[in-house]
Amino acid sequence: MKNNFLFILCSLMAMPLIYPQETVSNTEQRQGIYDLVESYAQARESKDTVLLESILVIDVDQLVSSGNWRNGKKESMKGMLRSSASNPGTRTLKVEKIRFLNSTSAIADARYQIQNSDKTIRKMWSTFIVVYKEDRWKIAAIRNMLPARPQ
Numbered sequence: 001m002k003n004n005f006l007f008i009l010c011s012l013m014a015m016p017l018i019y020p021q022e023t024v025s026n027t028e029q030r031q032g033i034y035d036l037v038e039s040y041a042q043a044r045e046s047k048d049t050v051l052l053e054s055i056l057v058i059d060v061d062q063l064v065s066s067g068n069w070r071n072g073k074k075e076s077m078k079g080m081l082r083s084s085a086s087n088p089g090t091r092t093l094k095v096e097k098i099r100f101l102n103s104t105s106a107i108a109d110a111r112y113q114i115q116n117s118d119k120t121i122r123k124m125w126s127t128f129i130v131v132y133k134e135d136r137w138k139i140a141a142i143r144n145m146l147p148a149r150p151q
Contacts, residue, residue, distance in 0.1 A: 026100075029137075033108050033130055034095050036137040040128075041093040044084050052077055057131060057140045065124055065146040076142075089114040093126060104132040105140075112144065123147065 036055060043051040056077070062070040064083070070076040084091075097109040112126040129141035 029100070029103075029106075029132075030098055032132075032137045033098055033106060033128075036130060036139065037093050037095050037108060037110055037128060040139060041091055044080060045091055047081055047084060049077065049081070052080065055138055057133060057138050060139055060141060062142040063144065065144045087114065089116045089122075106130050 039051060039055050042048065043055065053073070056073050058073050059071075060073050060076050062076050062079070064070065064079070068079075070079040092113045092115070093110045095108050095110045098106055100106045106129075108128040108130060110126045110128065112124040114122040114124075116122065125145045125147065127143040127145070128139055130137050131140045132138075
């Protein structure tokens, strides 16, 4: 009887390991990352430097689709605003996948589209490396990719 009780107890304790479920906190973390990417798109669209400043870490870096690097918050923000001004259009970022590396860092992959004034659409991908810092999600790195034709 005692062995049966221990077996049942151990089985119940192991169930979450065998059948993991998304917890409320994980759902909240995911929503925080979706909101962060939306805030980034909004800040870029409206050229909101205050919002942009608040969602980037100090040592953020960005690899843009042209192959150029932007290092640090100051250089990154300057480049983002310059790019938004020289490439006007409606920017849309849609997160398609989030992978948590641990409870305070994740990778978010998003479709990135810019609809130009002539209605053409530039289709790219963006990968965001995000960290939970100062009680909120922030962007630590961005990688923009322009898909190439298969070789």
